[in-house]
Amino acid sequence: MNNGSKYLSLEFIQVPPTTGKVPKGLIVALHGWGANAEDLASLAPFLNLPDYQFLFPNAPFPHPYSPMGRAWYDLSAENMYKGLAESRQLLTDWLLSLESSTGVPLSRTVLSGFSQGGAMTLDVGLKLPLAGLVVMSGYLHPGAVPDATSTTTASPPVLIMHGRYDQVVPLRAALKAKETLELLEVAVQYYEFDMGHEIQLPMLELIRNFVVNTQVTTE
16 A cells, blocks of 8 residues: 555545435445445435435545555555554545535534444544444444543544444444443444345435434534
């Protein structure tokens, strides 16, 4: 993985509200290691949220084994987490820029992610005044949880979903994230599914309900 390049922004796929109206909110979805923005963009119609604008960014780094894949940071044993600091800053700056480009504030933006994208969601999202966070088959980075004494921003509510038979990110990673966040008094919704490392349709209904409920609490 080459960390030498400087990325001024993130490339992304944008799906506007199907109503043709001003978006009620934003849903940002971060793909996993080796995937790309198109991987999650195909799910947008199934969420049944016609009032929302969807943004699917590509991770900044090329994947070492997939010509079309992207990575938020390295996962090899010899370079574990290399690139994380750059991706963290880049994603934070990009999220902070969205209000000026879309007209939608962070308070009506839901950040979500799958696997490595779920880890990035927790890493960056817990420190921003977002409407909510959705973590699918994700995990906590070491030191990702904000120090409650160093921030005046309350962490947004979090929806965690994970497969009981996940052999890529074990279920214990989800349980650790849940327990850690609850100790910090973050509002957590937690669901397990009889599946592996994947996204299934019942999860999309939970996401839809979570988004709608976070919208109600911010109005």
